[in-house]
Amino acid sequence: MKIIQLSDPHLMAPGGRLHGSNPLDRLEACLADIGRNHADADLVVISGDLTNDGERAAYAALREALSGFVPACRLMLGNHDDRALFVEMFPQTPAERGFVQSVFDGSDGRLILLDTLDSGHVEGRLCPVRLGWLDEKLQEARDRPVFLFMHHPPFRIRMPVLDEVKLADADAFHDVLLRHGNVGHIFAGHVHRLIAGSWRGIPVSTLRSTNHQSALDFSDSWQLGHEPPAYAVIFIDADGVIVHFHDFPVAG
Numbered sequence: 001m002k003i004i005q006l007s008d009p010h011l012m013a014p015g016g017r018l019h020g021s022n023p024l025d026r027l028e029a030c031l032a033d034i035g036r037n038h039a040d041a042d043l044v045v046i047s048g049d050l051t052n053d054g055e056r057a058a059y060a061a062l063r064e065a066l067s068g069f070v071p072a073c074r075l076m077l078g079n080h081d082d083r084a085l086f087v088e089m090f091p092q093t094p095a096e097r098g099f100v101q102s103v104f105d106g107s108d109g110r111l112i113l114l115d116t117l118d119s120g121h122v123e124g125r126l127c128p129v130r131l132g133w134l135d136e137k138l139q140e141a142r143d144r145p146v147f148l149f150m151h152h153p154p155f156r157i158r159m160p161v162l163d164e165v166k167l168a169d170a171d172a173f174h175d176v177l178l179r180h181g182n183v184g185h186i187f188a189g190h191v192h193r194l195i196a197g198s199w200r201g202i203p204v205s206t207l208r209s210t211n212h213q214s215a216l217d218f219s220d221s222w223q224l225g226h227e228p229p230a231y232a233v234i235f236i237d238a239d240g241v242i243v244h245f246h247d248f249p250v251a252g
Contacts, residue, residue, distance in 0.1 A: 001106040004034055004041045004071070005149070006231040007189030008049040008209035010080060013057035019212040019224055023052070024061050026229055026250055030210045031069055033248040038233060041071040042106050045113065047189040047207070048078025048151030050086070059089045074102060077117040078151035078190060079124065079165070097129055103137055108236045109145040109184065112137050116152040122165040124152025124190075131176055138180040145184040147236065153188035153206055155199035161222045162191050162214065174200055185241045187234070194230065194245050205243055207232055 009027040010018055017023075034044060051058035066073060075093055077083055077100050087095060094102035099115035112134065116124030126134070138146060154170035156163045167173060177183050186204045192214040195206040213225030228247040235242045 001043075001108045001234075001236040002038070002041045003106075003111070003147075003234040003236065004038055004044040004231060005047055005187055005207055005234060006030055006034075006044070006210055007047040007151075007207045008078065008192055008211065009046065009062070010049055010052040010209065010211050011058040011062055012052055013055055014061050016058075018052055021211050023211040024065065026211050027062075028065055029250045030229065030231055030248050031065060033246075034231065035070055039070045043104055043111065044069075044071045044073040045111075045149050045187075046073065046075050047149055047187065048076045048116075049080040049189065049209075050075060050077070051082075052080050054080065054082030054085060056085060056089070059086060063089060074104065074113055076100065076113055076149065076151060077115055079117060079122050081117060083115075083117055083119060097133055099130055099133075101130065101133060106236075108238065109147055110137070110141045111147050111149060114148060114150040116150050116167055118168070124150070124165075124167040125169065126167065126173055131172060134173075135176050135179070138176065138182060141180075141182055144182065145236075146180075146182045147184055147241070148186045149188075150186065151189050153190060153204065154186070155197075155204055157191055157193070157195055157206070159191070159193075159214070159218055160220050161217075166190075177202070184236075187232070192225070194227075196243070203241065205232070207245070
């Protein structure tokens, strides 16, 4: 399977700028680069913070940007999103039990896309309903490998200001995974950095934003980073998972 992950576009109303960049221009550049080079992808996943302020105009701009996009695409929610408005404007997006969560069964495993948005909070959460749904979907997969996509990482990245707003109650989440033992990788967004490692024996990775980045700062403050935007090209087969991080070109 060939999967593309991009994350945290933080779209504003058209023309709006964020941290000196136009998020819509950068997302369109990212989509164009994917279209030129990875139209053969099995799935493109945008892993949350689709908008910066949950504005109707920003979701409309996203809908327009994706209107001519060729590969199949799944949208996920982050803490900057508005679930009710998103569902209204993207009614075709798969949802289960009131949350924007779904399954994609490919040739080499099952992808589970989680909704970690806890409305009104920056940190993420998986309530009992969502954990129960995850438990069922992991059970259904049985011996097939499973790959999780989620906005909020459940693991610390050792940057205090970001670790404070990761997934809350990660132990309850891990308890569900432990019951099945079939999760091969966790792909997350939220932190706006390229990070790879493992969490309790499960390989993990995070991704830069398509708009702006977090600086490598291990203090108690947050600083804007100056790395270029990127997306991930993920290959999954019987031998395992390979993740390439690609800095796509932007104008200006």
